[in-house]
Amino acid sequence: MSAPRFSVVTPVHDPPPDLLEACIGSVLSQTLGAWEWCVADDGSRSPAVISRLRSLAEDPRVRLLTHERSSGIVAASNSALSLATGEWIVLLDHDDCLELHALAAVAEAIDAGPDIDYLYTDEDKLAPDGSPYGELLKPDWSPERLRTQNYCTHLSVLRRAIVTDVGGFREGFDGRQDHDLILRVTERARRVHHVPEILYHWCVTPGSAAGDPAAKPHAQALGVRTIGDHLDRVGIDAEVQLTDNPGNFRVVRRVEDPPTVSVIVPTAGTSRAVWGIDRPLIYRCLDSLCSVTEYPSMEVVVVLDPKTRGRVVTEIERWRRQDVASRIVVAAGDEFNFSRRINLGAAHASGELLVLLNDDVLVEQRDWLTRMVGFTAEPDVGIVGCRLLYADGTLQHGGILCNEQPLHIFHGFAGDEPGPFGLLQIDREVSAVTAACLLTPRRVFDEMGGLPEHFAVAFNDLEYCLRVRDSGRRVIWTPQATLFHFESQSRGRDVSTDEVDELYRRWGQQLRHDPYGNPQFAPYQAEWVPRWRADTSLGIRRRLRTLLYVADPVQRASELTPSVIAARPRHRPRRRPRRRSRR
Amino acid sequence: MTALGEPETIEGVRAERDAASTRCRELESELGAMRGRVRSLERAMWRRTAQRRLVAHTVRRFGRLLSPRS
Numbered sequence: 001m002s003a004p005r006f007s008v009v010t011p012v013h014d015p016p017p018d019l020l021e022a023c024i025g026s027v028l029s030q031t032l033g034a035w036e037w038c039v040a041d042d043g044s045r046s047p048a049v050i051s052r053l054r055s056l057a058e059d060p061r062v063r064l065l066t067h068e069r070s071s072g073i074v075a076a077s078n079s080a081l082s083l084a085t086g087e088w089i090v091l092l093d094h095d096d097c098l099e100l101h102a103l104a105a106v107a108e109a110i111d112a113g114p115d116i117d118y119l120y121t122d123e124d125k126l127a128p129d130g131s132p133y134g135e136l137l138k139p140d141w142s143p144e145r146l147r148t149q150n151y152c153t154h155l156s157v158l159r160r161a162i163v164t165d166v167g168g169f170r171e172g173f174d175g176r177q178d179h180d181l182i183l184r185v186t187e188r189a190r191r192v193h194h195v196p197e198i199l200y201h202w203c204v205t206p207g208s209a210a211g212d213p214a215a216k217p218h219a220q221a222l223g224v225r226t227i228g229d230h231l232d233r234v235g236i237d238a239e240v241q242l243t244d245n246p247g248n249f250r251v252v253r254r255v256e257d258p259p260t261v262s263v264i265v266p267t268a269g270t271s272r273a274v275w276g277i278d279r280p281l282i283y284r285c286l287d288s289l290c291s292v293t294e295y296p297s298m299e300v301v302v303v304l305d306p307k308t309r310g311r312v313v314t315e316i317e318r319w320r321r322q323d324v325a326s327r328i329v330v331a332a333g334d335e336f337n338f339s340r341r342i343n344l345g346a347a348h349a350s351g352e353l354l355v356l357l358n359d360d361v362l363v364e365q366r367d368w369l370t371r372m373v374g375f376t377a378e379p380d381v382g383i384v385g386c387r388l389l390y391a392d393g394t395l396q397h398g399g400i401l402c403n404e405q406p407l408h409i410f411h412g413f414a415g416d417e418p419g420p421f422g423l424l425q426i427d428r429e430v431s432a433v434t435a436a437c438l439l440t441p442r443r444v445f446d447e448m449g450g451l452p453e454h455f456a457v458a459f460n461d462l463e464y465c466l467r468v469r470d471s472g473r474r475v476i477w478t479p480q481a482t483l484f485h486f487e488s489q490s491r492g493r494d495v496s497t498d499e500v501d502e503l504y505r506r507w508g509q510q511l512r513h514d515p516y517g518n519p520q521f522a523p524y525q526a527e528w529v530p531r532w533r534a535d536t537s538l539g540i541r542r543r544l545r546t547l548l549y550v551a552d553p554v555q556r557a558s559e560l561t562p563s564v565i566a567a568r569p570r571h572r573p574r575r576r577p578r579r580r581s582r583r
Numbered sequence: 584m585t586a587l588g589e590p591e592t593i594e595g596v597r598a599e600r601d602a603a604s605t606r607c608r609e610l611e612s613e614l615g616a617m618r619g620r621v622r623s624l625e626r627a628m629w630r631r632t633a634q635r636r637l638v639a640h641t642v643r644r645f646g647r648l649l650s651p652r653s
Contacts, residue, residue, distance in 0.1 A: 276607035277600065391608075392615025394622075414619025527626060 007084030011076030038083035042076035117189035175219035245422030253374025262351030267359035268305035269312030339451035382473030385433025386481035399430035399477035407526035435461030
């Protein structure tokens, strides 16, 4: 008999019997037949669990191994792994459920990509009453996010050859073993693939990590070790810190040999009232930039608009005399073209790294530049953006999500808004960041030919980011650097329809489908809203289906496959006989 | 301070201006925190409003179907 394609690996230790039953039902009812189930009973004491596992082992597709005493989840998982003969390892916890077509959907994705070595899917949680919540709709492969949050978790499907190669689960990482294994496997994987469909349900029980990540405090300390080891392996010199949000971490890169940074600031000397004081924005920008920033090797290139008032020019000249490393360049021509001014500034800059900075930005964080520069030690990082706040502290920029149109993520929310799953508190890849504050290596800037000058006012940053991403590099957004951006909250962008048309003509596909978004997001929403939250009929169908599924998965397995549901005629209420009017 | 309540020196004026600006910033931050809260609540209401509209729309459609004139 040939080996099955998938080996579902499950360590078991006294789960609630009803949840174990749901778990068993979800595996036995898989629509795809090519699987085996490797179960390691880690010294369960519950008679109901022991008896159920014994009866389960009678199924020829199930391989059961029993530990006399509990030896921890890592040892149990490795025991279950040792039973596996399939090409792929599917990780399943003893109290969770697979969607009935989970393996079929995974097999389909693998067939389409033979070089895939690791695959993950979306997931959600099920409350004790069976109602779904906490949908984690994931982005495509996002290595920076995996360093700061184990977003892949479930359902994880790993090529067995690599799992064996890395030595399976590591001893001493109980509670963090999945994250550790995923990091080690993805370091070697040729390709990581994401199936944007909820195929895994975490069943929440009191004390489970699904209900509350803080329920396993030891896992937090282990998380620091897990990520620290990963950083050592991939050669990133950084310190791992805990965040307020359990399960999320902060990776602070060390910058041992700081490269020279050129900050390019185009300005026309415009004034605006900020915190009650009306003065040219460039004064505040330059003062804060030079007095607050702690960075050993920084130069500033100010690109002046030809129409800048003489008094402002004099003041900037006075400032420059104090900072001999900086330069002032006067742009030619009357027509405003932001890209051209940045490119002119870049031509006069001598730094290995360029920071594009608007003149209405204020710096208050001393190490903002060091934090951003830290990412550029990795050669595949093309752009780094940061968190920008309005004068009132609300969020101006948390990265750009292309969801039918480019949108600022969580725009206008409180500056300390953590976002779902603490996503606004962690470093992660995004499709684009704003050029109000954008750091990019000089070599990347030159390779791209600078900012695109055909976008004079808007979208030049967006196109630059998309081009950099197209070249195989990553665009990182980090909340570790936070600056103020005094852009007017009420003013719309000065966007011409020509620029919009041009943008969609060039990048239409990328603007509609963001790899760092999810196809299940409601369109035109910048807050990662699942589409069934915006469409009630979808929401009701989803809830009903999950409730029925959890109630009796084995019984309903055959009739609840998605294709059957889709084909089933919609329920129509019987029409009641019309009552006669009393009048 | 003079009798009119104005500071005597330019440094005094600057200090008072900066203090007023700091207070202005504090107030703006408070306002911003409230704005953020409103935005967050609006987001929560958005879903419920969408649901209510859908239900109202369905009821209207049913109403039209069942009305004697249809």
